[in-house]
Structure formats: structure tokens, C-alpha cells
Amino acid sequence: MSEQVLLSFEKSVRGRRSEVLPVLDVPAITLPKELQRETAPMLPELCEVDVSRHYAQLANRTHGVNNGFYPLGSCTMKYNPALHEIAAGLEGFTNVHPLAPKGDVQGCYDLMDELQTALCEITGMDAFTLQPAAGAHGEFTGMLCIKAYHESRGDTKRTKILVPDSAHGTNPASAVMAGYEIINVSSREDGCVDIEHLKTLLSDEIAGIMLTNPNTLGLFEKDILLISELIHGAGGLLYYDGANLNAILGVARPGDMGFDVTHLNLHKTFATPHGGGGPGSGPVGVKSALIPFLPKVASCGEAGKLQVKGFHGNFSVLVKALCYIKTLGSDDLRGVGEHAVLNANYLLHQMKAQGFTPAKDTICMHEFVLTLEELKERIGVSALDVAKSLIDHGIHPPTMYFPMIVHEALMFEPTETESMETLDQAALVMGEILREAQNDPEAMHHTPHNAVIGRPDEVKAARNPILRYQPERA
Numbered sequence: 001m002s003e004q005v006l007l008s009f010e011k012s013v014r015g016r017r018s019e020v021l022p023v024l025d026v027p028a029i030t031l032p033k034e035l036q037r038e039t040a041p042m043l044p045e046l047c048e049v050d051v052s053r054h055y056a057q058l059a060n061r062t063h064g065v066n067n068g069f070y071p072l073g074s075c076t077m078k079y080n081p082a083l084h085e086i087a088a089g090l091e092g093f094t095n096v097h098p099l100a101p102k103g104d105v106q107g108c109y110d111l112m113d114e115l116q117t118a119l120c121e122i123t124g125m126d127a128f129t130l131q132p133a134a135g136a137h138g139e140f141t142g143m144l145c146i147k148a149y150h151e152s153r154g155d156t157k158r159t160k161i162l163v164p165d166s167a168h169g170t171n172p173a174s175a176v177m178a179g180y181e182i183i184n185v186s187s188r189e190d191g192c193v194d195i196e197h198l199k200t201l202l203s204d205e206i207a208g209i210m211l212t213n214p215n216t217l218g219l220f221e222k223d224i225l226l227i228s229e230l231i232h233g234a235g236g237l238l239y240y241d242g243a244n245l246n247a248i249l250g251v252a253r254p255g256d257m258g259f260d261v262t263h264l265n266l267h268k269t270f271a272t273p274h275g276g277g278g279p280g281s282g283p284v285g286v287k288s289a290l291i292p293f294l295p296k297v298a299s300c301g302e303a304g305k306l307q308v309k310g311f312h313g314n315f316s317v318l319v320k321a322l323c324y325i326k327t328l329g330s331d332d333l334r335g336v337g338e339h340a341v342l343n344a345n346y347l348l349h350q351m352k353a354q355g356f357t358p359a360k361d362t363i364c365m366h367e368f369v370l371t372l373e374e375l376k377e378r379i380g381v382s383a384l385d386v387a388k389s390l391i392d393h394g395i396h397p398p399t400m401y402f403p404m405i406v407h408e409a410l411m412f413e414p415t416e417t418e419s420m421e422t423l424d425q426a427a428l429v430m431g432e433i434l435r436e437a438q439n440d441p442e443a444m445h446h447t448p449h450n451a452v453i454g455r456p457d458e459v460k461a462a463r464n465p466i467l468r469y470q471p472e473r474a
């Protein structure tokens with residue numbers, strides 16, 4: 001497991017080939033001098049079997065939903081049915097060009113229409129754009145829609161967005177990118193928005209609030225209708241971060257709770273793969289008053305001020321999401337939400353039986369947060385140590401240190417696609433880790449023992465990512 005995998009560039013041997021190009025059946029042309037490269041591109045030169053082994057080696061070192069339990073809270077790492085890949089791979093979808101005349105690609109437009117209609121029905125919104133490429137991109141797009149709405153009314157004093165202290169980091173970041181100032185709203189002891197604090201923040205400078213419901217503690221914001229009334233009463237709008245829609249799918253709708261704008265993470269709730277940084281999809285839905293401010297596909301000839309992604313967004317992801325919605329139908333979509341919540345409560349119960357402490361000891365929605373504060377104080381074993389130990393047991397670590405209002409937080413989201421046996425096994429493993437920690441706390445700081453990379457410098461990796469092969473480093 002720990003032997004080093006060389007980069008494909010490092011395995012390259014000059015002149016080695018794997019491509020088999022068809023015989024040229026069009027006249028050869030020579031590019032004008034100014035379009036020609038001065039040096040040949042630096043590409044790895046490998047034969048087919050080496051390419052195949054290279055990627056198999058990388059895949060073997062990667063933990064995906066297909067390898068084992070992946071309870072990454074807030075990220076909804078559910079199983080992505082193989083059927084989606086077949087649908088997205090159909091020639092009629094893969095062999096089209098975004099600039100093809102509309103009449104020639106009616107199937108693709110029909111598909112997008114059908115998906116938009118389904119998303120409206122699921123969320124209670126009136127219209128959707130499918131352009132944004134991820135959740136955070138959707139948040140940014142939604143914030144621009146809110147800004148354009150206020151500006152169209154000459155309401156330019158509204159420069160502030162309210163964000164609860166439990167919010168995902170992308171929420172304040174997206175609002176700041178759209179030019180807003182962030183005002184933090186405190187959470188109450190029970191983990192929900194502190195209504196009394198919220199009331200003190202309302203003014204004619206508030207453009208809106210960003211909320212996710214269930215919130216990042218996995219708790220339903222029971223006062224959502226009151227929150228909506230207060231924000232609307234102050235002239236603001238409500239933005240719904242749809243990352244947690246999985247919990248209420250088919251049961252409750254953001255549009256009925258008073259939200260005006262929402263993004264959805266198709267790569268979470270609608271079972272399309274997350275990918276290593278993409279492609280994802282974060283469609284944005286709005287209530288009718290905001291429809292004029294949605295992005296348009298200007299590159300396809302539709303006039304519009306705002307376009308946030310080339311053409312129609314990540315089209316193949318849209319195919320997969322519609323496939324998921326149509327395969328399940330409305331009854332089974334509701335079953336997704338119900339089973340996601342049931343699984344989370346079952347796992348929470350089993351974790352408590354193993355000796356773990358929930359951040360909020362109550363019925364949860366689709367995810368829950370444990371706090372390992374007591375363990376850290378007593379024997380110095382942190383949430384990070386426990387999360388890293390899970391890797392040695394074939395389980396992906398849960399989300400760590402989020403939400404930030406919980407000390408030594410581990411956030412578990414089992415999703416609806418896990419069986420009772422998997423959940424039981426995960427709880428037993430966590431219990432085993434707890435006992436190991438109590439017997440030998442020092443050893444816990446060196447876990448995982450069986451991973452290629454155990455404890456990278458995460459700050460350095462985030463701040464200084466090296467994403468391209470740089471020969472001078474070799």
C-alpha cells in the first residue's frame with residue numbers, strides 16, 4: 001500500500017505510444033506559422049497497458065462510495081447508480097455540440113426543460129437556471145440575483161447579508177464575492193437560529209439571509225416561518241442553501257418555507273458523482289419576482305445580462321440527475337428523505353451506545369454531530385485522531401471540525417443508501433477506536449497506519465496546491 005506511485009510523466013519513455021489514429025481521409029493542411037507551437041507539448045509517452053495500470057493503481061488508492069462507507073457530513077456521499085452513467089453516455093447526448101441549431105437537438109432541450117420543471121416541483125420554486133457548476137457557484141449566482149432584484153427597485157442601501165454562525169464557509173464567501181457585507185447571527189443553545197438576536201439585526205440595510213434547513217447541526221429550523229416573516233417584513237430575501245435538501249426531499253419544500261432563492265447540489269441530493277473537483281452542478285431556483293434576474297445562455301443567442309457558465313452548465317450531470325428523479329418517481333424520492341433521516345438517527349443511537357456524545361442530544365435529521373471535547377481534554381485524543389483511525393478500518397472519515405460552533409466536531413451523514421449492517425459495523429469500529437484510544441492515546445496521534453498519505457499539511461495543500469506537473473520539481 002505504501003509503495004510510491006510515480007507520476008505518468010515520470011514513467012514516460014520517449015517514442016512509446018498507445019493511440020491508434022485512423023488513416024487521414026481529408027486533405028492535410030499546414031497551420032500558419034503564427035499558430036504553430038515553438039516546442040512540442042510535454043505529454044507523457046506510455047503504451048496502453050501502462051496507462052491502464054497507472055489509473056488502476058490510482059483508483060486502488062482512492063476511497064469512493066464504491067469502496068466502502070463514506071459518511072462525510074454535509075457532503076451527501078450517496079451511491080450513484082450505474083444506470084446514470086449509461087444514460088449520460090448515450091450518443092445522442094455525448095455527440096452534440098452546444099452551438100447546434102436548437103431544432104437539431106430538441107431532445108437535449110426537452111431534457112433540460114423536464115429537469116427544470118421537476119426541480120421546481122421538488123423545491124416549490126418558479127424557475128431554475130441549470131448553469132452553475134457547483135453549490136458554491138450556485139450561492140454566488142443566487143446572491144447576484146438577489147442583488148440585481150434590489151437594485152432593480154432602486155433599493156441600493158441593502159448591502160448586508162445575514163449568515164448564521166453555524167453556516168457552511170461557502171455561504172459568507174459567496175456573499176462577499178457578490179459584494180455584500182456579512183452579519184453573523186448567533187445560534188441558540190438548542191442549535192437553531194437565535195430569533196431574538198436576529199430581530200436586533202434587521203434593518204433596511206439587510207439584503208437577505210442565507211440559511212440551510214436542516215441546519216449544519218442536522219437540526220430542522222422549526223422557526224423557519226417566523227424567520228421568513230421577519231426577513232420579508234424587513235424587505236430582505238431568503239436564500240436556501242440546498243446542500244441539505246436530501247433530508248427533506250419529497251417531504252418539505254424550501255419554496256413553502258418562504259425561501260425566495262435556492263441552489264441545489266445535484267452532485268449530492270440527486271446522486272450524481274462529486275468528482276475530484278468536478279464536474280458538479282448547482283442549479284439555482286427562484287420565485288417568480290426574481291425570474292428576470294436569472295442568468296441566460298447568451299452564448300446560444302439568448303439575450304441576458306448574466307451568464308455564469310459556458311452554455312448550459314455541466315450537461316451530462318443534468319442527464320444523470322433527471323435519470324435519478326425519473327427512476328425513483330415522487331413516492332420513492334420521498335423515501336430518500338425518510339430513509340436518510342432514519343439511517344442518521346439509527347447510527348446516532350448506535351454511536352451513543354458505544355460511548356460517544358452528540359453535540360445536541362436530540363432527534364436529528366439526515367446527519368448528526370458528535371463532540372469529542374471530553375476525550376481531547378481527558379486523554380489528548382482529538383477528533384482528527386479518531387477520524388484518521390477510521391481510514392485503517394476502510395471507512396472514510398466523517399467531516400471534521402465543522403460546524404465551527406462545536407468543539408472537536410465529527411459530523412456523520414450516512415445517507416439512505418447504507419444498510420443496517422453497514423451502520424452497525426461503523427458504530428462497532430468507532431467503539432473499537434474509542435477503546436484503542438483509551439488504552440494507548442499516544443498511538444492514536446500516528447494513525448492512519450495503512451494509508452499512503454496519513455497526515456498531510458492540510459493548510460499548505462489548500463493554500464499552495466500543486467495541480468500541474470512541474471518538471472523542475474522532479
Ligand SMILES: Cc1ncc(COP(=O)(O)O)c(C=O)c1O
Pocket residue numbers: 073074075134135136137168170171212216241243244265280282
Ligand atoms: C452546507 C453546504 N453548503 C454549501 C456547500 C458547497 O457546495 P459545493 O461543494 O457543491 O460547492 C457545501 C459543500 O460541502 C455544504 O455542505
